Amino acid sequence: MTQPLDPIACAQALIRCESVTPVDGGALDTLQEMLGRLGFSCTRLPFQEDGSERVDNLYAERRGPAPNVCFAGHTDVVPVGDPADWSVPPFAGEVVDGALIGRGAVDMKGAIAAWVAAVSRIPLEAGTLSLLITGDEEGPSVNGTRKVLDWLADQGITLGCCVVGEPTSGVRLGDTVKIGRRGSLNATVTVYGTQGHTAYPQHADNPVHRLAAALNDLAYEPFDQGTEHFEPTGLQVTSVDVGNPATNVIPAQATAKLNVRFNDLWDSAAIERWIQERLDRHCPRNELSMRVSGESFLCAPGPLSDALVGACTEVLGAPPELGTGGGTSDARFIKDACPVAELGLKNATAHQVDEHTRVDELYRLTDVYEAALRRLLDGI
Incomplete structure (x- = not known):
């Protein structure tokens, strides 16, 4: 088994890529290098519709027994506004007083880093793991997740379930798992x-x-x-x-x-x-x-949400609520392919100046993701 990855180092590497939609800024290259070290086969999937910006996407898979447990996320971020308003350079990925500051720290490079670090703790033979990562979630969402899902269907690849790493937590880390969206x-x-x-x-x-x-x-x-x-x-x-x-x-x-x-x-x-x-x-x-x-959708509570609720309860000491609030996410596309639920960091600073996550919470989210994976992969 490879040496487990540090979620803070992974998040910093991703934040330092200036990937404002639709520019990739090297973010997918950075992520692909991490995943390659963990035994993933990576496929880059650029798409462009007439009149729209070209967007690069990534599907990575480490094949094992069924089912295919997928993580979906996005490396694109919103603009930073005036960099002078930030206490540190917005793409520096600096840790200040126990907080990792940077555009995308919460939404959602931090969650991607936590999932990758969690996967690095999972044995190769445990099951099939995959990541569906787009560069077009904060933008028009035309050349991203929807098209990757179409490509997966064309390739005959079936997802067993999917966790989306959007920042769903409100007052405390892990207080909400989203099982639908308005x-x-x-x-x-x-x-x-x-x-x-x-x-x-x-x-x-x-x-x-x-x-x-x-x-x-x-x-x-x-x-x-x-x-x-x-x-x-x-x-x-x-x-x-x-x-x-x-x-x-x-x-x-x-x-x-x-x-x-x-x-x-x-x-x-x-x-x-x-x-x-x-x-x-x-x-x-x-x-x-x-x-x-x-459109509105609801994925009824079941094995996926049970695994996430159980993982939060085990690691964080309290069960999350099952919610549907907030805006839209790419889960609205994924729900047509497989059961989907969302769990990520606290959303208070998403899209704000000095967007940040506490370092200890990023480590805790990694622990939650690992516990959820072990449940979803038959209790390894």
């Missing part, structure tokens, strides 16, 4: 009226008034009361725009933008109908367009 969609509403003079409103039809009435219904009529694993569906108005430079002119149209996070009582088509009905109450002439980021 759906998310963005809608643009345009309401048409008749332009006119504000002194003669009887000759006009003010679209702003109609839109305001519709938005009141949209914002305050409840969708549902939530479900066993999901909070209630919620709609937020994110923009209202008229673009009217004059104070004495009733405009001809008004636009609003909405975001809806919906639970498993709904799909995007039903949400669209719900919005359209409320628009039609107040706005005879309207136009609705939608862009769906992902």
Whole structure:
């Protein structure tokens, strides 16, 4: 068996790659070198759709007995903003007062490093292990995980289950395992009226008034009361725009933008109908367009979530909750291929200046991942 890897050193090496979406910055080369030392066969999978940025991805596999236990993650990170706002250079991967600071430390190079370090403790003969790593999670998610999953299907490779290393922990490390995600969609509403003079409103039809009435219904009529694993569906108005430079002119149209996070009582088509009905109450002439980021899904509790709950309880002394909150993740694609659950570091500093994780928590997450692997690989 090879010498176990240090998760801090692995995380530092990854953080030092400036992999802001869609640039790889050497991150996959760095990860591939680590995995090669552990006996993994690595396949690089660059994809590019017309008009989109080329993205590099990695599928790594160490073959053994079934099932194939996969870890999914991303090496791409969001921009750092102004580096001068950081207490240390954002891609230096420095440890200061027991905290590893750097862009991606939490989301999610730290979790990748913890998983790789955990795998380095697992015997080669224990079972088939794989990693599905994309460089397109923080971006449009067009040339990443979805396409790798299609490639796996074409190759006849079946995943038994998958752990996604998103930062799911809230107050304490390991307090939440996510077994589903809410759906998310963005809608643009345009309401048409008749332009006119504000002194003669009887000759006009003010679209702003109609839109305001519709938005009141949209914002305050409840969708549902939530479900066993999901909070209630919620709609937020994110923009209202008229673009009217004059104070004495009733405009001809008004636009609003909405975001809806919906639970498993709904799909995007039903949400669209719900919005359209409320628009039609107040706005005879309207136009609705939608862009769906992902549908809601739930992976029912089972062997995968049991293994993660058991590992957290063993290592951290307390069981996690099974949750579905937060934004979208690539689990929305993976759930069509195999059971999937998410567990990672605390999310408080994700995407922030001085993003960081406590060094001791990165070691503890490594222990949790190792314990979960031993459960999933038949108690080795």
